[in-house]
Amino acid sequence: MKYMGTSDVAYFATHGIASEDEPMKKSFLVLSGSDPFLTAKDIMDSRKKFYQFPGMVILSACQTGLGKSMEVGVAGLARAFMLAGASHIIMSLWNVDDEATAYLMNRFMFHLQEPSLFMPAEQLRKALLDTRKKYSKPSQWASFSLFGVDY
Numbered sequence: 337m338k339y340m341g342t343s344d345v346a347y348f349a350t351h352g353i354a355s356e357d358e359p360m361k362k363s364f365l366v367l368s369g370s371d372p373f374l375t376a377k378d379i380m381d382s383r384k385k386f387y388q389f390p391g392m393v394i395l396s397a398c399q400t401g402l403g404k405s406m407e408v409g410v411a412g413l414a415r416a417f418m419l420a421g422a423s424h425i426i427m428s429l430w431n432v433d434d435e436a437t438a439y440l441m442n443r444f445m446f447h448l449q450e451p452s453l454f455m456p457a458e459q460l461r462k463a464l465l466d467t468r469k470k471y472s473k474p475s476q477w478a479s480f481s482l483f484g485v486d487y
Contacts, residue, residue, distance in 0.1 A: 337367070337374070341386030345394065349441070352397030352413065352428070359403035359411040365395070376403070376416035389421025392456060396441050401427030401481060414483045424456050424484035436476035440467040457482050 340346055348365055355362030360377040367374050383389065395401075395413060403412020414427040426444070428437075444463035448456070460482050467477040 337382075340382065340390060341388060343390045345392045346390040346422075347394045347396065347441075349396040349438075352395060352400045354399035354402035354412050356402075356404045360416070363403050363412045363416075365397060365400075365413065376411070376413050379413065379416035379420050383420040386421070391422065392424040392426070393417045393422045394426040394441070394444075395428065396426075396437055398428060398431040400425075401429045401483065418483060422484070424482060426456070426460060426480055427483055428479040429481060430475070430479050432479050433471070433476045436467060436471040437480075439470060440464065440477060440480065443467060456484075 348367075351366040353362070353364055353366075360380070361375055364373040364375045364378075366372050395417075400413045401410070403410045403415065409415060414425045417425050440463055443466040444460055447459040447462045450459070460480065464477055464480070471477050
């Protein structure tokens with residue numbers, strides 16, 4: 337969190353919890369330290385602390401794309417990062433397998449380094465295809481999605 341205001345990418349490989357009842361207070365990422373829970377409300381409030389926010393936030397954790405379904409979308413962690421200033425959020429739609437997710441994220445980072453236009457949707461698609469070759473069950477590779485718009 338210390339470097340959020342000076343980073344282009346924020347990567348969270350941790351545990352995530354989503355709440356339909358109170359998505360701003362009970363949807364959170366688990367971090368380290370004396371106050372380890374980073375709630376959607378904390379994320380929203382952080383936009384006041386930073387001059388800029390990372391363009392991409394990668395939520396390599398369970399349920400980070402879930403929350404309370406509303407007419408305007410889903411209120412929860414991913415939307416909180418978007419409203420705080422991120423342009424792209426990589427999020428999961430269900431509980432994920434640790435080993436398969438580590439492989440997927442490794443492949444995603446690999447593809448992000450390719451010399452091409454910065455289009456994270458395409459890079460995520462390539463990483464998903466790579467992961468699908470190694471892990472055949474959709475539950476192991478199909479959870480992750482991109483929230484945001486390509487440049």
